[in-house]
Amino acid sequence: MTGAASELLAAPSWKARLAAAWDGDVAYSFRHSPVAMASFAVFAVCVLAALFAPWVAPHNPFDLKTLNLSDSRLPPAWIDGGRAMFLLGTDDQGRDVLSAIVFGARISLLVGLASVAFALVLGVALGLLAGYAGGRTDALIMRVADVQLSFPAILIALLIDGVARVALPRDAHDQVALYVLVLAIGLSNWVQYARTVRGSTMVEKNKEYIQAARVIGVAPLPIMARHLLPNVLGPVLVLATINIATAILTEATLSFLGVGVPPTEPSLGTLIRIGNEFLFSGEWWITIFPGAALVILVLSINLLGDWLRDALNPRLR
Amino acid sequence: MLAFILRRIVQSALVMAVVTFIAFGLFNFTGDPVAFMTGQNATTEDRQRLRAELGLDQPFYVQFAHFAGNAAQGEFGLSLRQARPVSVLLKERLPATLELAVAAALLAVLVGIPLGVYTALRRTSWLSHVLLAGSLLGVSLPTFLIGILLILVFAVQLGWLPSFGRGTTVAFGWWTTGLLTASGWKSLILPTITLSLIQMTLIMRLVRSEMLEVLRTDYIKFARARGLTDRSIHFGHALKNTLVPVMTIIGLQLGAIIAFAIVTETVFQWPGMGLLFIQSVYFADIPVMAAYLCFIALVFVVINLIVDLLYYAVDPRLRIERVTTA
Numbered sequence: 001m002t003g004a005a006s007e008l009l010a011a012p013s014w015k016a017r018l019a020a021a022w023d024g025d026v027a028y029s030f031r032h033s034p035v036a037m038a039s040f041a042v043f044a045v046c047v048l049a050a051l052f053a054p055w056v057a058p059h060n061p062f063d064l065k066t067l068n069l070s071d072s073r074l075p076p077a078w079i080d081g082g083r084a085m086f087l088l089g090t091d092d093q094g095r096d097v098l099s100a101i102v103f104g105a106r107i108s109l110l111v112g113l114a115s116v117a118f119a120l121v122l123g124v125a126l127g128l129l130a131g132y133a134g135g136r137t138d139a140l141i142m143r144v145a146d147v148q149l150s151f152p153a154i155l156i157a158l159l160i161d162g163v164a165r166v167a168l169p170r171d172a173h174d175q176v177a178l179y180v181l182v183l184a185i186g187l188s189n190w191v192q193y194a195r196t197v198r199g200s201t202m203v204e205k206n207k208e209y210i211q212a213a214r215v216i217g218v219a220p221l222p223i224m225a226r227h228l229l230p231n232v233l234g235p236v237l238v239l240a241t242i243n244i245a246t247a248i249l250t251e252a253t254l255s256f257l258g259v260g261v262p263p264t265e266p267s268l269g270t271l272i273r274i275g276n277e278f279l280f281s282g283e284w285w286i287t288i289f290p291g292a293a294l295v296i297l298v299l300s301i302n303l304l305g306d307w308l309r310d311a312l313n314p315r316l317r
Numbered sequence: 318m319l320a321f322i323l324r325r326i327v328q329s330a331l332v333m334a335v336v337t338f339i340a341f342g343l344f345n346f347t348g349d350p351v352a353f354m355t356g357q358n359a360t361t362e363d364r365q366r367l368r369a370e371l372g373l374d375q376p377f378y379v380q381f382a383h384f385a386g387n388a389a390q391g392e393f394g395l396s397l398r399q400a401r402p403v404s405v406l407l408k409e410r411l412p413a414t415l416e417l418a419v420a421a422a423l424l425a426v427l428v429g430i431p432l433g434v435y436t437a438l439r440r441t442s443w444l445s446h447v448l449l450a451g452s453l454l455g456v457s458l459p460t461f462l463i464g465i466l467l468i469l470v471f472a473v474q475l476g477w478l479p480s481f482g483r484g485t486t487v488a489f490g491w492w493t494t495g496l497l498t499a500s501g502w503k504s505l506i507l508p509t510i511t512l513s514l515i516q517m518t519l520i521m522r523l524v525r526s527e528m529l530e531v532l533r534t535d536y537i538k539f540a541r542a543r544g545l546t547d548r549s550i551h552f553g554h555a556l557k558n559t560l561v562p563v564m565t566i567i568g569l570q571l572g573a574i575i576a577f578a579i580v581t582e583t584v585f586q587w588p589g590m591g592l593l594f595i596q597s598v599y600f601a602d603i604p605v606m607a608a609y610l611c612f613i614a615l616v617f618v619v620i621n622l623i624v625d626l627l628y629y630a631v632d633p634r635l636r637i638e639r640v641t642t643a
Binding site: 002143147150151152154157158159161162163166245249251253256257258259272276279280284287288291295296298299302303306 | 328332335343429453454456457458459460462463465466468469480537569572573576577579580583584595598599601603606610614617618621
């Protein structure tokens with residue numbers, strides 16, 4: 001290959017790509033949507049705070065040495081009896097509520113993102129297989145999907161989690177609880193991806209480029225992975241954005257019910273569950289602040305997802 | 318039509334068989350029930366006899382057939398934690414869950430549909446904008462948080478309504494109802510709102526988008542051209558066609574309501590089946606888990622079947638398509 005040709009074929013530099021993306025339709029719509037920018041900012045703050053939790057949080061809520069029981073149940077700083085070092089108050093063990101929220105958001109985001117990724121991979125793979133293979137494979141996969149879709153996702157996640165709880169001894173379960181949770185939420189959500197991918201695969205597989213690939217003898221697996229996948233992924237990614245919010249809510253609900261993450265690694269749902277016990281004695285901040293954090297996080301993702309769906313929908317332009 | 322119904326019934330039966338199998342599989346995790354029931358001093362012969370009495374020496378498929386036969390009659394054995402028949406436990410808890418679910422479904426439909434119609438007809442009014450923004454918040458608020466907030470405001474701060482339980486109940490045979498006493502009604506208010514809020518926002522958004530879709534169609538334009546009144550167009554022509562998909566969703570949401578009742582019942586300590594189930598998960602009470610699983614699956618299968626049949630009965634296009642393709 002000559003130098004000039006390889007230069008032409010080479011991918012444009014990342015600077016050129018970035019500039020093109022900035023001028024593109026999606027970025028334009030982003031720059032003209034205050035809601036999208038605001039919710040992105042909120043989401044980014046949440047993610048960064050969660051990512052750098054040990055540096056962001058004013059205290060380490062899991063360092064038993066720094067906990068002092070005389071600091072327990074302090075109200076937020078602006079209420080009488082509150083102290084400036086505990087901005088949002090403390091819980092029954094003297095843990096700083098703000099720090100617990102930052103660390104809790106970390107677990108919530110981790111489980112949410114991981115379970116969506118798992119559901120995405122599983123759903124896309126099965127959807128591609130069903131759409132490309134057709135026939136009995138298709139019928140089998142889609143029947144299972146139909147059946148699963150007739151049950152609410154939360155019930156399936158609860159069931160898988162419950163079975164794992166019974167099957168594993170308690171100590172072992174606490175160690176793998178996070179993985180079980182990711183698995184349970186992921187398995188309860190793959191159907192949507194599979195259905196979407198199957199639909200677009202059935203359209204794409206009859207196009208000429210796929211037929212050409214088949215004629216020159218490309219095996220089915222590379223056709224699915226290299227040729228079909230990039231062309232069916234778009235709508236699924238939008239779905240995934242919105243599903244991150246759902247996954248975080250599912251995790252929070254399971255943790256609130258006491259069947260989610262173990263109390264040693266509290267997520268936002270666990271914090272709300274713990275705080276719920278102090279609601280009647282007037283210590284509302286232990287449960288309301290983690291709750292507010294959860295709602296802000298989920299709302300920002302929902303708004304971003306709504307915007308993305310509209311921005312990528314050519315009919316609405 | 319008959320073939321369609323038969324196919325759906327066969328599919329439903331298959332789902333039930335799979336779920337029953339999973340429920341049966343749960344029992345394999347509990348360990349040996351014989352070791353559980355006999356003391357340390359029991360002889361090997363005692364254990365063997367008990368094993369034979371319980372049918373545990375039978376092959377796997379015989380045990381499963383036995384289990385499925387009992388399950389079909391509603392018998393799931395004794396609860397490991399409470400040492401009472403699971404069927405009795407479920408029967409005790411059923412009225413509480415059903416009353417809560419029906420109240421929540423009614424509230425969601427009776428408020429959700431009018432709000433959806435309103436926001437579709439008055440798209441630009443400020444109230445519509447408020448309602449739509451509120452519905453997005455409603456989707457982002459988890460059920461349990463709504464419950465906690467309601468408890469905080471109406472039970473802890475204002476002290477108007479009770480925060481847990483069903484209040485005083487009246488028994489009719491095995492059915493207990495809280496609907497005949499003032500305290501029962503008061504106890505029902507907060508859990509009902511908690512459970513129905515998400516369904517309400519879903520129904521509202523669905524009715525709105527369906528209604529907007531229908532209002533754009535040709536037959537509505539034609540109705541306007543004929544000079545019909547707005548009232549007759551909106552409620553006589555548009556609403557009827559809007560409600561077909563809405564009906565399906567409401568049917569399916571009824572299942573979701575029963576599932577989310579687990580959360581609501583936990584928040585309000587409502588003595589229903591959901592609370593029983595979540596407690597059985599904590600304590601690994603397999604018979605109760607298995608029974609709840611089969612019961613919920615049955616409810617879902619029946620609801621789905623009814624919704625499918627209703628859809629078929631309401632939408633004539635489905636029937637015509639069957640005839641032409643067959």
